[in-house]
Amino acid sequence: MAKVIYGGQSYECGEDSVLDCLTAQGVPIPSSCRSGNCQTCLMRAVKGKVPADAQAGLKPTLAAQNYFMACSCHPQSDIEVVMPEAGINRLAARVASVEYLNADILGIRLNPSRPLEYRAGQFINLFKDDVTSRSYSLASLPALDEPLFLNVRKVPGGKVSNWLFEKLRAGDEIEISEATGDCFYVPGNAGQDMLLIATGTGLAPLYGIVRDALQNGHRGRLVLYHGSYDAGGFYLAEELRELERKHPNFSFVPCVSEGIAPAGYEQGMVLDVALRDHPDLTGWRVFLCGNPNMVSAAKKQAFLAGASMREIYADPF
Amino acid sequence: MSLFTDIGGEPAVNAAVDIFYRKVLKDDRINRFFSGVDMEKQAAKQKAFLTMAFGGPHNYTGEDMRKGHAHLVAQGLNDTHFDAVMEHIGATLTELKVPANLIAQAAAIAESTRKDVLGK
Ligand SMILES: Cc1cc2nc3c(=O)[nH]c(=O)nc-3n(C[C@H](O)[C@H](O)[C@H](O)COP(=O)(O)OP(=O)(O)OC[C@H]3O[C@@H](n4cnc5c(N)ncnc54)[C@H](O)[C@@H]3O)c2cc1C
Numbered sequence: 257m258a259k260v261i262y263g264g265q266s267y268e269c270g271e272d273s274v275l276d277c278l279t280a281q282g283v284p285i286p287s288s289c290r291s292g293n294c295q296t297c298l299m300r301a302v303k304g305k306v307p308a309d310a311q312a313g314l315k316p317t318l319a320a321q322n323y324f325m326a327c328s329c330h331p332q333s334d335i336e337v338v339m340p341e342a343g344i345n346r347l348a349a350r351v352a353s354v355e356y357l358n359a360d361i362l363g364i365r366l367n368p369s370r371p372l373e374y375r376a377g378q379f380i381n382l383f384k385d386d387v388t389s390r391s392y393s394l395a396s397l398p399a400l401d402e403p404l405f406l407n408v409r410k411v412p413g414g415k416v417s418n419w420l421f422e423k424l425r426a427g428d429e430i431e432i433s434e435a436t437g438d439c440f441y442v443p444g445n446a447g448q449d450m451l452l453i454a455t456g457t458g459l460a461p462l463y464g465i466v467r468d469a470l471q472n473g474h475r476g477r478l479v480l481y482h483g484s485y486d487a488g489g490f491y492l493a494e495e496l497r498e499l500e501r502k503h504p505n506f507s508f509v510p511c512v513s514e515g516i517a518p519a520g521y522e523q524g525m526v527l528d529v530a531l532r533d534h535p536d537l538t539g540w541r542v543f544l545c546g547n548p549n550m551v552s553a554a555k556k557q558a559f560l561a562g563a564s565m566r567e568i569y570a571d572p573f
Numbered sequence: 574m575s576l577f578t579d580i581g582g583e584p585a586v587n588a589a590v591d592i593f594y595r596k597v598l599k600d601d602r603i604n605r606f607f608s609g610v611d612m613e614k615q616a617a618k619q620k621a622f623l624t625m626a627f628g629g630p631h632n633y634t635g636e637d638m639r640k641g642h643a644h645l646v647a648q649g650l651n652d653t654h655f656d657a658v659m660e661h662i663g664a665t666l667t668e669l670k671v672p673a674n675l676i677a678q679a680a681a682i683a684e685s686t687r688k689d690v691l692g693k
Contacts, residue, residue, distance in 0.1 A: 290632040293586075293621040295614075312583055313620070555612055560598060564591050565616045 261303070261336040274299065274310075274337060275326035285326055285339075292328035299326045300342075304335030315566050317438040344434050346383070347372070351428045352403045357491035360410045361457060362421055365396075365403040366432065374398055374435030376464025377543075379571070381433035382406070382416070390416040393461035393545070393571065394435060399471055404432075407460035407491070439543060439569040441468040448476045450541045451563075453530050453554055455483040458546020461571055463492055465543055470503050478506045479534065483526025483550070485514045509533075527554050531561060538562030541569075548572035576628030576678050580671055586627060590620045593665040603657045606645050626662060626683040638689035646692045655687055 260267045260274050262283060269277040275297050278285050287297040292312060301322040310329035311319040323340065352365040374380075376397050381389040396405035411417045424430075439461055450469065452462045459482050466478055484490055487510075496508040509529065510521050517523035524532075527550055534540075542563045544554045551572035558568055581588075594616050597607050609615045625631040642650065662683055666676045687693075 288637075289621040289624075291621070291624065291630040293617065293624050293631075295617045313587055556598070559591075559612065560595060565594070565613060566587075 258331040259334045260331065261334065262338070269331060271330070273327050274324075274329040274331065274335075278326070287327055290327045292325050295325060297326040298323055298340050299329075299337045300324070300340055302336050302338055304331065305333055306335070307332060313566075315438060315569075316442040316444075317440055317569060320442050321438065344381075344436055346431055346433050348429055349404065349432045351424060351426050351430065353426050354424050357407060359488065361491050362408045362410070362424075363491075364392075364406040364408060364420065364424065366406070366430075367403050368432065372398075372404070372435060374404075375440035376468040377440035377461040377569075377571075378435040378437040379461070380404070380406075380435050382420075383431040383433075384416045384419050388416060389433070391573070393437075393457070393464070393573075395460040395463045397464060397467055397471060399468070405460075405464075407457045407463075409457045437571065439465075439545065439571045441465045441472065441474075443472045445541075446473060446475045448474075448539065448541050450474070450476060450478045450543070451530060451534055451537060451558070452478065452480045452543040453483070453526055453545075453550070454481070455526060455546035455550050456489070458544075458551075458571070458573070459492060461545050462543055463496070466499070466506065470499070470506065475505060478503075479509065479530075480507070481509045481511055481526050481530040483511045483513060483529075483546075486512055487518055487521060526550065527557065530554075531557055534561075536562055541567045544568070544570040544572075546573070576675060576682075577624075577630075579675055580627045580666075580679065581669075582629070585669065585671075586620060586624050586629065588669060589623050589627075589665050590616055592668055593623060593661055594619050596661040596664060597658070600657060600661070603654050606648065606650055606654065622683075623662070625686075626679045628678065628682060635686075635689040638686050639692055642690045643692060651691065652687075655691060659683060 258269055260269050260277055267277050267281055275285055275287055285297055288294045306322055306324045310324035348369040349366040352367050355363045357363045374394055376394055379391045379393045381391050383389045392406040394404055395407055396402040408417055408420050410421050454462045466480055469478055490510050500506055500508050511524055511526040511529045512521050513525050522529045537558055540563050542558045544551045551570050555568055555570055559565055598604050607615055663676055663680060
């Protein structure tokens with residue numbers, strides 16, 4: 257008989273779903289439709305096999321991280337489950353290098369003290385002290401065995417970003433969390449076209465995702481739009497141009513929203529330019545990162561332009 | 574559960590959710606009731622509702638429907654808005670080439686929630 261392990265306790269499920277089994281024994285799990293649709297009872301398996309039925313209709317990035325719907329999960333073998341937010345541990349990391357990527361953005365490379373499982377585009381929490389942390393996206397690729405690569409923008413008056421700019425040096429040891437987040441590339445459907453839109457350091461996760469997709473042999477078009485007020489706001493542009501030369505299916509379009517755009521740049525708000533170039537997104541995979549207003553407008557616009565809700569991935573920050 | 578199977582089951586609902594929700598967001602008569610900040614949560618709710626209308630598995634009671642829509646009724650949700658939603662359900666299924674007799678059955682199920690949704 258399959259057992260469900262939750263919070264250090266073991267429960268006999270019998271024929272019941274994980275939801276019924278846990279709630280019957282007094283564990284409070286939020287739920288609503290109880291038929292595998294509304295996703296209110298989302299949980300994550302940390303050990304054991306999740307039956308496919310329990311992931312029907314979930315976003316592929318959630319399924320890839322073993323999230324499932326407790327109401328439609330009837331485990332065939334023992335399974336250990338946690339609430340969606342739980343189970344993210346801390347670890348130490350050594351600063352390998354710190355460099356300016358432009359006047360306002362710092363590139364930080366870190367070597368974690370133990371191998372870190374992650375996907376390009378997920379984020380870690382970086383601790384300034386025991387109680388103060390901020391999230392930063394991973395622009396590096398685990399497959400290339402690179403150090404973790406973060407892009408941090410200097411936020412006026414910002415506690416952690418200014419501390420990083422002023423104090424962080426190569427050789428320092430800092431504390432980070434394990435990686436989390438569901439904005440990343442899932443291999444498969446290699447011919448699918450992908451639209452990626454970033455403002456500011458929203459480029460960090462997308463730089464990781466683009467390279468991850470190319471590394472996985474993605475054949476569909478990958479079009480990356482990066483928005484900034486003026487030409488001074490861009491970074492990693494040389495690397496992206498180089499990637500463009502190597503991979504004919506990848507294109508990089510920097511967009512300047514204020515003033516006159518120099519040669520090689522598009523003029524206008526990044527979202528407007530991207531949708532002008534690609535008005536029909538039926539069948540596309542879409543990634544949106546950066547300014548929360550841009551991301552929320554872009555989510556709606558991309559959906560109305562035909563992208564499926566399940567194929568729009570976003571991190572607003 | 575044969576209506577659900579005939580309509581095409583879970584894959585059909587997935588296809589219908591996108592089409593239906595897109596229609597709703599474009600409809601100025603009703604989009605204010607649906608434009609919650611989190612579009613994914615909204616879409617998941619639409620999916621649960623469509624699953625029910627398509628005769629699929631669900632555990633909603635009339636009381637759930639009342640509670641779930643009370644805040645919208647307070648914002649003025651009424652019969653004309655419900656009619657608009659019914660229109661979009663029909664148009665969505667037509668677009669998916671579902672036969673008319675099945676559309677009528679789904680519409681009847683959706684229609685049966687009217688009193689509870691509108692808190693009457
Ligand atoms: C999923 C995710 C991924 C992210 N990825 C990245 C990334 O890759 N790169 C990146 O640069 N950032 C990223 N961020 C943002 C990052 O986590 C931080 O929010 C950012 O660096 C600012 O932190 P801070 O401590 O410097 O600023 P905070 O100290 O948190 O301040 C933020 C703003 O609030 C203002 N403020 C602070 N305190 C007060 C107050 N008492 N009253 C009024 N105003 C106040 C500050 O002036 C500042 O403008 C990400 C965020 C998320 C959620």
